[in-house]
Amino acid sequence: MRTAPTILHLDMDAFFASVEQASKPSLRGKAVVVGGLGPRGVVATASYEARVFGVHSAMPMGQARRLAPNAAYLVPRFELYRSISEQVMRLLRALSPLVEPLSLDEAFVDLEAGGAAWDADSARLAGAKLRADIRAVTGLTGSVGLAASKMLAKIASEEAKPDGMVLIEPGTERAMLGPKSVRILPGVGPATGDHLRRAGITTVEELAEAGEDELVRLLGKAHGHALYAMALARDERSVVAERETKSVSVEDTYDVDIHDRVRVGVEVARLADRCVRRLRGSGLSGRTIVLKVRRYDFSTLTRSETLRGPTDDPAVVREAAARLLDSVDTTGGVRLLGVGVSGLADYTQEDLFAQAAGEPAEEHAEEPAGEEPAEEYRPGPVGRRWPSGHDVRHAELGHGWVQGSGLGRVTVRFETPYSGPGRVRTFPVDDPQLTPADPLPLVEAPRRPGEGGAPAASAGAGVAEPPAGAEGVPPASAVPSAAGVAEQEQEQEQEPGSAGAATP
DNA sequence: TCTGGGGTCCTAAAGCAA
DNA sequence: TCTGTTGCTTTAGGACCC
Numbered sequence: 148m149r150t151a152p153t154i155l156h157l158d159m160d161a162f163f164a165s166v167e168q169a170s171k172p173s174l175r176g177k178a179v180v181v182g183g184l185g186p187r188g189v190v191a192t193a194s195y196e197a198r199v200f201g202v203h204s205a206m207p208m209g210q211a212r213r214l215a216p217n218a219a220y221l222v223p224r225f226e227l228y229r230s231i232s233e234q235v236m237r238l239l240r241a242l243s244p245l246v247e248p249l250s251l252d253e254a255f256v257d258l259e260a261g262g263a264a265w266d267a268d269s270a271r272l273a274g275a276k277l278r279a280d281i282r283a284v285t286g287l288t289g290s291v292g293l294a295a296s297k298m299l300a301k302i303a304s305e306e307a308k309p310d311g312m313v314l315i316e317p318g319t320e321r322a323m324l325g326p327k328s329v330r331i332l333p334g335v336g337p338a339t340g341d342h343l344r345r346a347g348i349t350t351v352e353e354l355a356e357a358g359e360d361e362l363v364r365l366l367g368k369a370h371g372h373a374l375y376a377m378a379l380a381r382d383e384r385s386v387v388a389e390r391e392t393k394s395v396s397v398e399d400t401y402d403v404d405i406h407d408r409v410r411v412g413v414e415v416a417r418l419a420d421r422c423v424r425r426l427r428g429s430g431l432s433g434r435t436i437v438l439k440v441r442r443y444d445f446s447t448l449t450r451s452e453t454l455r456g457p458t459d460d461p462a463v464v465r466e467a468a469a470r471l472l473d474s475v476d477t478t479g480g481v482r483l484l485g486v487g488v489s490g491l492a493d494y495t496q497e498d499l500f501a502q503a504a505g506e507p508a509e510e511h512a513e514e515p516a517g518e519e520p521a522e523e524y525r526p527g528p529v530g531r532r533w534p535s536g537h538d539v540r541h542a543e544l545g546h547g548w549v550q551g552s553g554l555g556r557v558t559v560r561f562e563t564p565y566s567g568p569g570r571v572r573t574f575p576v577d578d579p580q581l582t583p584a585d586p587l588p589l590v591e592a593p594r595r596p597g598e599g600g601a602p603a604a605s606a607g608a609g610v611a612e613p614p615a616g617a618e619g620v621p622p623a624s625a626v627p628s629a630a631g632v633a634e635q636e637q638e639q640e641q642e643p644g645s646a647g648a649a650t651p
Numbered sequence: 652t653c654t655g656g657g658g659t660c661c662t663a664a665a666g667c668a669a
Numbered sequence: 670t671c672t673g674t675t676g677c678t679t680t681a682g683g684a685c686c687c
Contacts (some may be wrong), residue, residue, distance in 0.1 A: 187652080369660080445654070451679080
Protein backbone atom coordinates (compact mmCIF):
# COMPACT_ATOMS: atom_id res chain seq x y z
CA MET A 148 0.00 0.00 0.00
CA ARG A 149 1.40 3.36 -0.93
CA THR A 150 2.06 5.87 1.79
CA ALA A 151 0.94 9.09 0.07
CA PRO A 152 -2.69 9.99 -0.66
CA THR A 153 -2.17 10.10 -4.41
CA ILE A 154 -5.14 8.12 -5.67
CA LEU A 155 -7.91 10.43 -6.77
CA HIS A 156 -11.55 9.54 -7.15
CA LEU A 157 -13.79 11.94 -9.07
CA ASP A 158 -17.54 11.81 -8.80
CA MET A 159 -19.60 14.34 -10.74
CA ASP A 160 -22.46 15.74 -8.68
CA ALA A 161 -25.93 14.50 -9.69
CA PHE A 162 -24.48 14.21 -13.17
CA PHE A 163 -27.46 13.71 -15.51
CA ALA A 164 -29.60 16.19 -13.62
CA SER A 165 -26.81 18.78 -13.48
CA VAL A 166 -26.26 18.53 -17.23
CA GLU A 167 -29.96 19.16 -17.79
CA GLN A 168 -29.92 22.13 -15.45
CA ALA A 169 -26.87 23.58 -17.17
CA SER A 170 -28.51 23.25 -20.55
CA LYS A 171 -31.93 24.55 -19.41
CA PRO A 172 -31.68 27.79 -17.41
CA SER A 173 -35.30 27.59 -16.23
CA LEU A 174 -34.47 24.39 -14.31
CA ARG A 175 -31.55 25.75 -12.32
CA GLY A 176 -32.23 25.66 -8.62
CA LYS A 177 -35.29 23.47 -9.28
CA ALA A 178 -36.07 19.84 -8.56
CA VAL A 179 -35.10 17.79 -11.63
CA VAL A 180 -35.57 14.07 -12.02
CA VAL A 181 -34.02 12.15 -14.93
CA GLY A 182 -35.16 8.64 -15.71
CA GLY A 183 -37.54 6.41 -17.64
CA LEU A 184 -40.91 8.10 -17.96
CA GLY A 185 -42.91 5.02 -18.89
CA PRO A 186 -45.18 3.27 -16.40
CA ARG A 187 -42.27 1.12 -15.24
CA GLY A 188 -39.53 3.72 -15.24
CA VAL A 189 -37.12 4.34 -12.40
CA VAL A 190 -35.08 7.37 -11.37
CA ALA A 191 -31.59 7.52 -12.85
CA THR A 192 -30.55 10.76 -11.17
CA ALA A 193 -32.31 13.32 -8.98
CA SER A 194 -30.96 16.84 -8.55
CA TYR A 195 -30.10 17.86 -5.00
CA GLU A 196 -33.24 20.00 -4.96
CA ALA A 197 -35.28 16.88 -5.70
CA ARG A 198 -33.44 14.80 -3.08
CA VAL A 199 -34.83 17.15 -0.44
CA PHE A 200 -38.21 15.55 -1.16
CA GLY A 201 -36.78 12.08 -0.65
CA VAL A 202 -36.34 11.24 -4.33
CA HIS A 203 -33.26 9.14 -5.08
CA SER A 204 -31.73 6.89 -7.72
CA ALA A 205 -33.41 3.56 -8.50
CA MET A 206 -36.71 4.73 -7.03
CA PRO A 207 -39.80 3.89 -9.13
CA MET A 208 -40.89 6.98 -11.06
CA GLY A 209 -44.40 6.78 -9.69
CA GLN A 210 -43.13 7.09 -6.18
CA ALA A 211 -40.92 10.01 -7.17
CA ARG A 212 -43.90 11.80 -8.70
CA ARG A 213 -45.85 11.35 -5.51
CA LEU A 214 -42.99 12.77 -3.44
CA ALA A 215 -42.14 15.64 -5.79
CA PRO A 216 -45.11 16.31 -8.04
CA ASN A 217 -43.75 19.66 -9.19
CA ALA A 218 -40.31 18.49 -10.20
CA ALA A 219 -39.26 18.46 -13.86
CA TYR A 220 -39.26 14.92 -15.24
CA LEU A 221 -36.89 14.29 -18.13
CA VAL A 222 -35.79 11.39 -20.30
CA PRO A 223 -32.03 10.76 -20.20
CA ARG A 224 -29.96 12.00 -23.16
CA PHE A 225 -27.01 9.63 -23.10
CA GLU A 226 -25.30 11.01 -26.18
CA LEU A 227 -25.08 14.41 -24.54
CA TYR A 228 -23.88 12.97 -21.23
CA ARG A 229 -21.29 10.91 -23.06
CA SER A 230 -19.89 13.95 -24.82
CA ILE A 231 -19.60 15.88 -21.53
CA SER A 232 -18.08 12.82 -19.89
CA GLU A 233 -15.41 12.70 -22.59
CA GLN A 234 -14.46 16.29 -21.86
CA VAL A 235 -14.03 15.41 -18.20
CA MET A 236 -12.04 12.25 -18.93
CA ARG A 237 -9.71 14.27 -21.12
CA LEU A 238 -8.96 16.52 -18.16
CA LEU A 239 -8.22 13.46 -16.04
CA ARG A 240 -5.90 12.00 -18.63
CA ALA A 241 -3.97 15.24 -18.64
CA LEU A 242 -3.09 14.43 -15.03
CA SER A 243 -2.02 10.84 -15.55
CA PRO A 244 -2.07 8.06 -18.11
CA LEU A 245 -3.56 5.83 -15.41
CA VAL A 246 -7.24 6.74 -15.51
CA GLU A 247 -9.89 4.13 -14.75
CA PRO A 248 -13.41 5.23 -15.67
CA LEU A 249 -16.13 3.49 -13.65
CA SER A 250 -19.06 5.05 -15.46
CA LEU A 251 -19.89 8.25 -17.33
CA ASP A 252 -19.53 10.31 -14.18
CA GLU A 253 -16.88 8.56 -12.10
CA ALA A 254 -13.22 7.64 -12.39
CA PHE A 255 -10.06 6.81 -10.48
CA VAL A 256 -6.78 8.56 -11.30
CA ASP A 257 -3.32 7.48 -10.13
CA LEU A 258 -1.74 10.91 -9.62
CA GLU A 259 1.63 9.48 -8.64
CA ALA A 260 1.96 7.48 -11.85
CA GLY A 261 1.40 10.65 -13.84
CA GLY A 262 3.81 12.71 -11.77
CA ALA A 263 0.92 15.02 -10.91
CA ALA A 264 1.34 14.52 -7.15
CA TRP A 265 3.66 12.79 -4.70
CA ASP A 266 2.41 13.86 -1.27
CA ALA A 267 -0.65 15.31 0.46
CA ASP A 268 0.04 18.92 -0.48
CA SER A 269 0.66 18.30 -4.15
CA ALA A 270 -2.38 16.00 -4.27
CA ARG A 271 -4.59 18.71 -2.82
CA LEU A 272 -3.30 21.18 -5.38
CA ALA A 273 -3.95 18.78 -8.24
CA GLY A 274 -7.45 18.07 -6.94
CA ALA A 275 -8.33 21.73 -6.58
CA LYS A 276 -7.07 22.54 -10.04
CA LEU A 277 -8.99 19.63 -11.52
CA ARG A 278 -12.23 20.82 -9.95
CA ALA A 279 -11.68 24.32 -11.29
CA ASP A 280 -10.87 22.99 -14.77
CA ILE A 281 -13.99 20.83 -14.82
CA ARG A 282 -16.08 23.83 -13.91
CA ALA A 283 -14.46 25.98 -16.58
CA VAL A 284 -14.77 23.42 -19.34
CA THR A 285 -18.19 21.93 -18.58
CA GLY A 286 -19.84 24.37 -16.19
CA LEU A 287 -20.47 21.46 -13.82
CA THR A 288 -19.25 20.56 -10.36
CA GLY A 289 -17.56 17.35 -9.28
CA SER A 290 -16.42 16.04 -5.92
CA VAL A 291 -12.92 14.76 -5.34
CA GLY A 292 -11.61 12.21 -2.87
CA LEU A 293 -7.90 11.73 -2.24
CA ALA A 294 -6.37 8.81 -0.35
CA ALA A 295 -3.74 6.11 -0.50
CA SER A 296 -6.11 3.48 -1.91
CA LYS A 297 -9.07 3.21 -4.25
CA MET A 298 -11.50 2.27 -1.56
CA LEU A 299 -10.59 5.21 0.64
CA ALA A 300 -10.49 7.69 -2.24
CA LYS A 301 -13.99 6.66 -3.13
CA ILE A 302 -15.22 6.97 0.42
CA ALA A 303 -13.55 10.38 0.58
CA SER A 304 -15.32 11.68 -2.52
CA GLU A 305 -18.61 10.43 -1.13
CA GLU A 306 -17.89 12.46 1.97
CA ALA A 307 -16.97 15.48 -0.15
CA LYS A 308 -20.28 15.59 -1.98
CA PRO A 309 -21.58 17.87 -3.27
CA ASP A 310 -18.98 20.13 -4.80
CA GLY A 311 -16.17 19.46 -2.36
CA MET A 312 -12.84 17.78 -1.81
CA VAL A 313 -11.74 15.48 1.03
CA LEU A 314 -8.29 14.04 1.63
CA ILE A 315 -7.78 11.17 4.01
CA GLU A 316 -4.41 11.52 5.72
CA PRO A 317 -2.47 8.26 5.75
CA GLY A 318 -2.49 6.91 9.29
CA THR A 319 -5.97 8.16 10.09
CA GLU A 320 -7.84 5.61 7.98
CA ARG A 321 -8.89 3.10 10.60
CA ALA A 322 -10.03 5.75 13.04
CA MET A 323 -12.22 7.41 10.42
CA LEU A 324 -13.63 4.13 9.10
CA GLY A 325 -14.30 2.45 12.45
CA PRO A 326 -17.56 4.07 13.51
CA LYS A 327 -19.07 4.12 10.04
CA SER A 328 -21.72 1.70 8.77
CA VAL A 329 -20.55 -1.41 6.95
CA ARG A 330 -22.67 -0.17 4.06
CA ILE A 331 -20.04 2.41 3.06
CA LEU A 332 -17.68 -0.39 2.03
CA PRO A 333 -17.76 -1.30 -1.66
CA GLY A 334 -19.41 -4.66 -2.11
CA VAL A 335 -21.71 -4.37 0.90
CA GLY A 336 -25.20 -3.90 -0.48
CA PRO A 337 -28.63 -4.54 1.02
CA ALA A 338 -28.25 -8.33 1.17
CA THR A 339 -24.78 -8.45 2.72
CA GLY A 340 -25.69 -5.56 5.02
CA ASP A 341 -28.69 -7.51 6.31
CA HIS A 342 -26.69 -10.66 6.66
CA LEU A 343 -24.09 -8.89 8.78
CA ARG A 344 -26.68 -7.09 10.85
CA ARG A 345 -28.28 -10.39 11.78
CA ALA A 346 -24.84 -11.46 12.97
CA GLY A 347 -24.68 -8.34 15.12
CA ILE A 348 -22.24 -6.49 12.87
CA THR A 349 -23.21 -2.98 11.81
CA THR A 350 -20.01 -0.91 11.89
CA VAL A 351 -16.65 -1.28 10.21
CA GLU A 352 -15.06 -1.59 13.63
CA GLU A 353 -17.25 -4.59 14.46
CA LEU A 354 -16.38 -6.06 11.11
CA ALA A 355 -12.69 -5.93 11.95
CA GLU A 356 -13.31 -7.35 15.42
CA ALA A 357 -15.30 -10.26 14.02
CA GLY A 358 -12.11 -11.61 12.50
CA GLU A 359 -11.31 -13.06 9.12
CA ASP A 360 -12.42 -16.64 9.82
CA GLU A 361 -15.81 -15.55 11.04
CA LEU A 362 -16.37 -13.36 7.98
CA VAL A 363 -15.38 -16.14 5.62
CA ARG A 364 -17.78 -18.47 7.42
CA LEU A 365 -20.53 -15.86 7.15
CA LEU A 366 -20.05 -14.65 3.60
CA GLY A 367 -17.95 -17.17 1.75
CA LYS A 368 -14.31 -17.18 0.80
CA ALA A 369 -13.87 -14.36 -1.67
CA HIS A 370 -16.25 -11.94 -0.05
CA GLY A 371 -15.08 -12.71 3.49
CA HIS A 372 -11.39 -12.17 2.78
CA ALA A 373 -12.06 -9.03 0.77
CA LEU A 374 -14.29 -7.50 3.41
CA TYR A 375 -11.90 -8.21 6.23
CA ALA A 376 -9.12 -6.45 4.33
CA MET A 377 -11.40 -3.48 3.67
CA ALA A 378 -12.33 -3.26 7.33
CA LEU A 379 -8.65 -2.90 8.16
CA ALA A 380 -8.37 -0.24 5.45
CA ARG A 381 -6.17 -2.54 3.41
CA ASP A 382 -6.73 -2.23 -0.31
CA GLU A 383 -3.97 -2.99 -2.77
CA ARG A 384 -5.97 -2.74 -5.96
CA SER A 385 -4.19 -0.64 -8.53
CA VAL A 386 -5.71 1.78 -10.99
CA VAL A 387 -6.10 0.00 -14.32
CA ALA A 388 -6.60 2.07 -17.44
CA GLU A 389 -7.87 -0.50 -19.90
CA ARG A 390 -10.37 -3.16 -19.00
CA GLU A 391 -11.63 -5.63 -21.51
CA THR A 392 -15.34 -5.99 -22.07
CA LYS A 393 -16.53 -9.37 -20.80
CA SER A 394 -20.07 -9.40 -22.13
CA VAL A 395 -22.53 -7.45 -24.24
CA SER A 396 -26.24 -7.50 -23.59
CA VAL A 397 -29.49 -5.70 -24.29
CA GLU A 398 -32.79 -5.91 -22.50
CA ASP A 399 -36.21 -4.31 -22.58
CA THR A 400 -38.85 -3.96 -19.94
CA TYR A 401 -42.29 -3.76 -21.47
CA ASP A 402 -44.92 -1.28 -20.38
CA VAL A 403 -47.38 -4.14 -20.05
CA ASP A 404 -46.58 -7.82 -19.63
CA ILE A 405 -46.43 -9.88 -22.82
CA HIS A 406 -48.58 -13.00 -22.76
CA ASP A 407 -48.57 -13.99 -26.41
CA ARG A 408 -45.92 -16.63 -26.93
CA VAL A 409 -45.45 -15.66 -30.57
CA ARG A 410 -44.88 -12.04 -29.64
CA VAL A 411 -42.31 -13.15 -27.04
CA GLY A 412 -40.47 -14.98 -29.79
CA VAL A 413 -40.52 -11.93 -32.03
CA GLU A 414 -39.15 -9.72 -29.26
CA VAL A 415 -36.35 -12.18 -28.47
CA ALA A 416 -35.32 -12.21 -32.13
CA ARG A 417 -35.33 -8.43 -32.17
CA LEU A 418 -33.19 -8.25 -29.04
CA ALA A 419 -30.78 -10.78 -30.51
CA ASP A 420 -30.33 -8.57 -33.56
CA ARG A 421 -29.77 -5.49 -31.43
CA CYS A 422 -27.26 -7.33 -29.30
CA VAL A 423 -25.32 -8.49 -32.34
CA ARG A 424 -25.29 -4.98 -33.75
CA ARG A 425 -23.64 -3.77 -30.57
CA LEU A 426 -21.26 -6.70 -30.58
CA ARG A 427 -20.14 -5.97 -34.12
CA GLY A 428 -19.97 -2.28 -33.40
CA SER A 429 -17.27 -3.10 -30.87
CA GLY A 430 -15.54 -5.52 -33.24
CA LEU A 431 -16.28 -8.52 -31.04
CA SER A 432 -17.80 -11.95 -31.23
CA GLY A 433 -18.75 -14.39 -28.49
CA ARG A 434 -19.35 -18.04 -27.69
CA THR A 435 -22.02 -18.00 -25.01
CA ILE A 436 -25.55 -16.80 -25.68
CA VAL A 437 -27.66 -15.83 -22.69
CA LEU A 438 -31.41 -15.37 -22.59
CA LYS A 439 -32.92 -13.47 -19.69
CA VAL A 440 -36.59 -13.56 -18.76
CA ARG A 441 -38.26 -11.62 -15.99
CA ARG A 442 -41.74 -12.93 -15.37
CA TYR A 443 -44.91 -11.15 -14.32
CA ASP A 444 -44.05 -11.77 -10.65
CA PHE A 445 -40.56 -10.29 -11.05
CA SER A 446 -38.87 -13.66 -10.74
CA THR A 447 -35.90 -13.67 -13.09
CA LEU A 448 -34.32 -16.58 -14.83
CA THR A 449 -31.50 -16.99 -17.31
CA ARG A 450 -30.72 -19.73 -19.79
CA SER A 451 -27.45 -19.99 -21.62
CA GLU A 452 -25.85 -22.03 -24.34
CA THR A 453 -22.20 -22.20 -25.31
CA LEU A 454 -21.32 -22.66 -28.95
CA ARG A 455 -18.25 -24.43 -30.25
CA GLY A 456 -16.73 -21.19 -31.45
CA PRO A 457 -17.35 -17.46 -31.23
CA THR A 458 -19.91 -15.88 -33.53
CA ASP A 459 -21.22 -12.48 -34.48
CA ASP A 460 -23.79 -13.84 -36.89
CA PRO A 461 -27.27 -12.53 -36.13
CA ALA A 462 -28.91 -15.69 -37.41
CA VAL A 463 -26.83 -17.87 -35.11
CA VAL A 464 -27.56 -15.74 -32.06
CA ARG A 465 -31.24 -15.51 -32.95
CA GLU A 466 -31.52 -19.27 -33.27
CA ALA A 467 -29.67 -19.96 -30.04
CA ALA A 468 -31.88 -17.47 -28.21
CA ALA A 469 -34.97 -19.11 -29.69
CA ARG A 470 -33.79 -22.56 -28.52
CA LEU A 471 -33.21 -21.19 -25.04
CA LEU A 472 -36.66 -19.65 -25.03
CA ASP A 473 -38.14 -23.08 -25.73
CA SER A 474 -36.97 -24.20 -22.29
CA VAL A 475 -38.72 -21.50 -20.31
CA ASP A 476 -42.27 -21.29 -19.15
CA THR A 477 -43.78 -17.88 -19.87
CA THR A 478 -47.33 -18.53 -18.81
CA GLY A 479 -48.53 -15.65 -16.69
CA GLY A 480 -46.66 -13.17 -18.87
CA VAL A 481 -43.20 -11.63 -19.05
CA ARG A 482 -42.25 -8.10 -18.11
CA LEU A 483 -38.65 -8.14 -19.35
CA LEU A 484 -36.67 -9.93 -22.02
CA GLY A 485 -32.93 -9.75 -22.61
CA VAL A 486 -30.29 -11.30 -24.85
CA GLY A 487 -26.58 -11.24 -24.10
CA VAL A 488 -23.33 -12.66 -25.42
CA SER A 489 -20.30 -13.51 -23.30
CA GLY A 490 -17.12 -15.49 -23.74
CA LEU A 491 -15.95 -12.71 -26.02
CA ALA A 492 -13.18 -12.81 -28.57
CA ASP A 493 -11.78 -10.29 -31.01
CA TYR A 494 -13.84 -11.01 -33.99
CA THR A 495 -11.03 -11.17 -36.49
CA GLN A 496 -11.09 -14.95 -36.37
CA GLU A 497 -13.89 -15.54 -38.78
CA ASP A 498 -16.40 -18.09 -37.69
CA LEU A 499 -14.51 -21.24 -38.51
CA PHE A 500 -17.43 -23.54 -38.22
CA ALA A 501 -20.58 -21.81 -39.30
CA GLN A 502 -23.00 -22.66 -36.54
CA ALA A 503 -26.28 -22.26 -38.29
CA ALA A 504 -26.88 -25.05 -40.72
CA GLY A 505 -26.62 -23.63 -44.18
CA GLU A 506 -26.36 -20.10 -42.90
CA PRO A 507 -23.75 -18.15 -44.78
CA ALA A 508 -21.94 -16.33 -41.98
CA GLU A 509 -21.33 -13.52 -44.38
CA GLU A 510 -23.81 -10.76 -44.81
CA HIS A 511 -21.88 -8.40 -42.68
CA ALA A 512 -22.14 -5.66 -45.21
CA GLU A 513 -25.40 -4.10 -44.15
CA GLU A 514 -25.52 -2.13 -40.93
CA PRO A 515 -22.98 0.62 -40.51
CA ALA A 516 -21.33 -1.20 -37.63
CA GLY A 517 -21.51 1.82 -35.44
CA GLU A 518 -24.10 3.01 -33.01
CA GLU A 519 -27.45 1.44 -33.07
CA PRO A 520 -29.87 3.18 -35.33
CA ALA A 521 -32.99 4.51 -33.71
CA GLU A 522 -35.59 1.84 -33.44
CA GLU A 523 -38.35 2.40 -35.85
CA TYR A 524 -40.74 -0.10 -34.39
CA ARG A 525 -41.83 1.39 -31.10
CA PRO A 526 -45.45 2.17 -31.75
CA GLY A 527 -44.93 5.49 -30.10
CA PRO A 528 -47.97 7.70 -29.99
CA VAL A 529 -47.81 11.36 -30.89
CA GLY A 530 -44.96 12.04 -28.52
CA ARG A 531 -42.60 10.00 -30.65
CA ARG A 532 -40.96 12.88 -32.36
CA TRP A 533 -40.89 15.15 -29.34
CA PRO A 534 -39.38 13.38 -26.34
CA SER A 535 -39.65 15.54 -23.31
CA GLY A 536 -36.41 17.37 -22.56
CA HIS A 537 -34.95 17.09 -26.06
CA ASP A 538 -33.74 20.10 -28.00
CA VAL A 539 -35.68 21.64 -30.88
CA ARG A 540 -35.35 24.58 -33.20
CA HIS A 541 -38.13 26.83 -34.36
CA ALA A 542 -37.65 28.68 -37.62
CA GLU A 543 -38.53 32.01 -36.04
CA LEU A 544 -38.18 31.59 -32.30
CA GLY A 545 -34.85 29.78 -32.31
CA HIS A 546 -33.50 27.11 -29.97
CA GLY A 547 -35.56 25.51 -27.23
CA TRP A 548 -36.53 22.23 -25.64
CA VAL A 549 -39.63 20.10 -25.39
CA GLN A 550 -41.40 20.61 -22.11
CA GLY A 551 -44.21 18.24 -22.90
CA SER A 552 -46.30 16.80 -25.69
CA GLY A 553 -49.54 15.00 -26.24
CA LEU A 554 -53.01 15.47 -27.66
CA GLY A 555 -51.52 16.66 -30.91
CA ARG A 556 -49.58 19.49 -29.39
CA VAL A 557 -46.05 20.08 -28.22
CA THR A 558 -44.98 22.63 -25.64
CA VAL A 559 -41.57 24.23 -26.09
CA ARG A 560 -39.52 26.43 -23.80
CA PHE A 561 -37.24 28.77 -25.73
CA GLU A 562 -33.92 29.10 -23.95
CA THR A 563 -30.28 28.06 -24.34
CA PRO A 564 -27.50 27.26 -21.87
CA TYR A 565 -26.34 30.86 -22.17
CA SER A 566 -29.68 32.65 -22.02
CA GLY A 567 -31.83 33.40 -19.01
CA PRO A 568 -34.98 31.38 -18.36
CA GLY A 569 -37.08 31.50 -21.50
CA ARG A 570 -40.70 31.67 -22.62
CA VAL A 571 -43.04 28.78 -23.26
CA ARG A 572 -45.08 28.32 -26.43
CA THR A 573 -47.32 25.52 -27.64
CA PHE A 574 -47.51 24.25 -31.24
CA PRO A 575 -49.28 21.54 -33.21
CA VAL A 576 -47.03 18.45 -33.29
CA ASP A 577 -46.76 18.71 -37.05
CA ASP A 578 -45.83 22.38 -37.14
CA PRO A 579 -43.41 22.61 -40.08
CA GLN A 580 -41.41 25.38 -38.42
CA LEU A 581 -40.39 23.04 -35.62
CA THR A 582 -37.52 20.56 -36.04
CA PRO A 583 -35.47 18.39 -33.66
CA ALA A 584 -32.07 19.93 -32.86
CA ASP A 585 -28.73 18.87 -31.42
CA PRO A 586 -27.86 19.94 -27.88
CA LEU A 587 -25.71 23.04 -27.50
CA PRO A 588 -22.42 22.96 -25.58
CA LEU A 589 -22.97 23.79 -21.92
CA VAL A 590 -20.30 26.46 -21.98
CA GLU A 591 -20.00 28.96 -24.78
CA ALA A 592 -16.98 27.66 -26.64
CA PRO A 593 -14.66 30.60 -27.31
CA ARG A 594 -14.57 32.16 -23.89
CA ARG A 595 -13.85 35.85 -23.95
CA PRO A 596 -10.38 36.61 -22.66
CA GLY A 597 -10.25 37.85 -19.10
CA GLU A 598 -13.56 36.30 -18.28
CA GLY A 599 -12.05 34.30 -15.46
CA GLY A 600 -13.20 30.93 -14.29
CA ALA A 601 -16.89 31.67 -14.13
CA PRO A 602 -18.42 30.39 -17.33
CA ALA A 603 -21.83 31.52 -18.35
CA ALA A 604 -23.44 28.17 -17.85
CA SER A 605 -22.22 27.35 -14.39
CA ALA A 606 -25.22 25.94 -12.67
CA GLY A 607 -25.80 27.88 -9.58
CA ALA A 608 -27.51 30.68 -7.90
CA GLY A 609 -27.53 34.17 -9.29
CA VAL A 610 -27.77 33.28 -12.93
CA ALA A 611 -27.28 36.35 -15.04
CA GLU A 612 -30.58 37.55 -16.46
CA PRO A 613 -30.35 38.59 -20.05
CA PRO A 614 -33.68 39.44 -21.64
CA ALA A 615 -35.84 36.36 -21.82
CA GLY A 616 -35.45 34.51 -25.06
CA ALA A 617 -32.02 35.95 -25.74
CA GLU A 618 -30.21 33.71 -28.14
CA GLY A 619 -26.63 32.73 -27.68
CA VAL A 620 -25.43 31.82 -31.11
CA PRO A 621 -23.95 28.39 -30.62
CA PRO A 622 -20.54 27.53 -31.87
CA ALA A 623 -21.08 24.25 -33.57
CA SER A 624 -18.01 22.54 -32.18
CA ALA A 625 -17.92 20.08 -29.35
CA VAL A 626 -21.55 19.15 -29.77
CA PRO A 627 -22.44 15.52 -30.04
CA SER A 628 -23.64 14.83 -33.52
CA ALA A 629 -27.03 13.37 -34.20
CA ALA A 630 -28.15 13.64 -30.65
CA GLY A 631 -29.14 10.45 -29.05
CA VAL A 632 -32.63 9.93 -30.10
CA ALA A 633 -31.46 6.38 -30.38
CA GLU A 634 -30.94 5.43 -26.85
CA GLN A 635 -34.09 4.51 -25.11
CA GLU A 636 -36.66 7.16 -24.78
CA GLN A 637 -39.61 5.44 -23.24
CA GLU A 638 -42.33 7.47 -24.79
CA GLN A 639 -44.76 9.17 -22.58
CA GLU A 640 -48.23 10.13 -23.49
CA GLN A 641 -49.27 13.05 -21.46
CA GLU A 642 -51.42 16.03 -21.38
CA PRO A 643 -49.61 19.14 -22.39
CA GLY A 644 -47.91 20.67 -19.45
CA SER A 645 -47.91 17.64 -17.25
CA ALA A 646 -44.63 16.40 -18.65
CA GLY A 647 -43.88 18.86 -16.08
CA ALA A 648 -40.97 21.13 -16.01
CA ALA A 649 -41.14 22.77 -12.64
CA THR A 650 -43.62 25.55 -12.87
CA PRO A 651 -41.37 28.51 -12.74
C1' DT B 652 -48.47 2.46 -11.06
C1' DC B 653 -43.34 -1.22 -7.57
C1' DT B 654 -39.03 -2.37 -8.80
C1' DG B 655 -34.42 0.24 -15.69
C1' DG B 656 -30.35 -1.04 -18.24
C1' DG B 657 -25.71 -2.27 -18.67
C1' DG B 658 -22.30 -4.42 -16.65
C1' DT B 659 -18.92 -7.31 -13.10
C1' DC B 660 -17.79 -10.94 -9.95
C1' DC B 661 -18.77 -15.01 -7.05
C1' DT B 662 -20.78 -19.53 -5.83
C1' DA B 663 -22.56 -23.98 -6.33
C1' DA B 664 -23.98 -27.94 -8.80
C1' DA B 665 -23.36 -31.14 -12.42
C1' DG B 666 -20.88 -33.42 -16.10
C1' DC B 667 -16.70 -35.06 -17.74
C1' DA B 668 -11.81 -36.42 -18.08
C1' DA B 669 -7.56 -37.80 -16.20
C1' DT C 670 -11.62 -53.01 -13.40
C1' DC C 671 -13.55 -50.40 -9.83
C1' DT C 672 -13.50 -46.48 -6.86
C1' DG C 673 -12.15 -42.13 -5.23
C1' DT C 674 -9.97 -37.62 -6.00
C1' DT C 675 -9.10 -33.59 -8.43
C1' DG C 676 -9.82 -30.11 -11.60
C1' DC C 677 -11.89 -27.92 -15.51
C1' DT C 678 -16.02 -26.33 -17.99
C1' DT C 679 -20.76 -25.23 -18.36
C1' DT C 680 -24.90 -23.61 -16.41
C1' DA C 681 -27.96 -20.94 -13.19
C1' DG C 682 -28.58 -17.69 -9.90
C1' DG C 683 -27.57 -13.83 -6.89
C1' DA C 684 -25.32 -9.66 -5.13
C1' DC C 685 -23.56 -5.49 -6.29
C1' DC C 686 -22.35 -1.17 -8.84
C1' DC C 687 -23.57 3.26 -11.31
